[in-house]
Amino acid sequence: MTRRGLILFAALGLIWGIPYLFIKIAVAELTPEFLVLARCVIAAALLLPIAAGQRALVPVLRRWRPLLAFAVVEIVLPWYALNAAEVSLPSSTTGLLLASIPLVAIGVAFLMGRRHRVTALTVLGLITGTAGVVAVVGLDLGGGDLGAVALIGVAVVGYAVGPAILAKWMHDLPGLGVMAAALTIAGLIYLPIVAITGGWPTEVPSPPVITSVLVLAVLCSAVAFLLMFALIAEIGPVRMTAITYVNPAVAVVAGALVLGEAVTVYTGLGFALILIGCWLVTLPDKRAAESTADPEPSTATQPTPAV
Numbered sequence: 001m002t003r004r005g006l007i008l009f010a011a012l013g014l015i016w017g018i019p020y021l022f023i024k025i026a027v028a029e030l031t032p033e034f035l036v037l038a039r040c041v042i043a044a045a046l047l048l049p050i051a052a053g054q055r056a057l058v059p060v061l062r063r064w065r066p067l068l069a070f071a072v073v074e075i076v077l078p079w080y081a082l083n084a085a086e087v088s089l090p091s092s093t094t095g096l097l098l099a100s101i102p103l104v105a106i107g108v109a110f111l112m113g114r115r116h117r118v119t120a121l122t123v124l125g126l127i128t129g130t131a132g133v134v135a136v137v138g139l140d141l142g143g144g145d146l147g148a149v150a151l152i153g154v155a156v157v158g159y160a161v162g163p164a165i166l167a168k169w170m171h172d173l174p175g176l177g178v179m180a181a182a183l184t185i186a187g188l189i190y191l192p193i194v195a196i197t198g199g200w201p202t203e204v205p206s207p208p209v210i211t212s213v214l215v216l217a218v219l220c221s222a223v224a225f226l227l228m229f230a231l232i233a234e235i236g237p238v239r240m241t242a243i244t245y246v247n248p249a250v251a252v253v254a255g256a257l258v259l260g261e262a263v264t265v266y267t268g269l270g271f272a273l274i275l276i277g278c279w280l281v282t283l284p285d286k287r288a289a290e291s292t293a294d295p296e297p298s299t300a301t302q303p304t305p306a307v
Helices: 003-015 019-026 032-053 064-085 091-098 101-111 120-140 146-169 175-197 207-235 237-245 247-259 265-281 286-291
Strands: none
Touching (some): 003 207, 019 091, 032 064, 032 175, 032 207, 064 146, 091 247, 091 265, 101 120, 120 265, 237 247, 247 265
């Protein structure tokens, strides 16, 4: 990896590891739905002019059906689910459970007709990763907050389905245009939701909350997507998936240092098992690669979504 690639990788790993911390701060004063709206509006306002300048919007809008589906499963549902879950869950636990996305992506790929030969390592990885989730939910949380854990499950499934939609129907479209349009659609969806639910802030949020919203929208959304595209161009989409192993570690450290969240033995055990499981299921199948040619990008090569 080049020096530029290392810098981009480190920067993106950090940026995609800190959203959980800032979500936790923001939902202390803002409703989950308003936080989604604020992130989408600010990030879309930053990315839309860039995408328009690169003429990346028109070809994306022509495929509005998969674009709409992508916006719903990648932003509309997961972002709300994460916000609502962090009302009660520690930010570090949220980041840790989201590390299981590659495990779910295997099942999503199978259901969408993707060719994936199930090897012994794949099975071992699924079992190991599942054991890690059980360690976090059943031991670290003591079986509590299952409703919040279910919301994290919604986010995990959404983040696994989103790249599959990209790979199947939108892999030839400009990524910047896709994300700018998806953020805009998500914002338009949440505008009436916030109005109907009365989710508008009743008073000016505190400076830490305002800062958190800006960090989530500008750094963790707009800037993160630009860095993601640059990193893919520098090191390729396959190496890009290694970000999956960095984000939860950053989330755990940030939660412990800033919010004083406890890091238990079970946190470490679950963390290790989930990451080992993800590593095993994402190992390339050399025998399948040699015997088959697949012109369509695999969901395993799609970048991890920003939260």
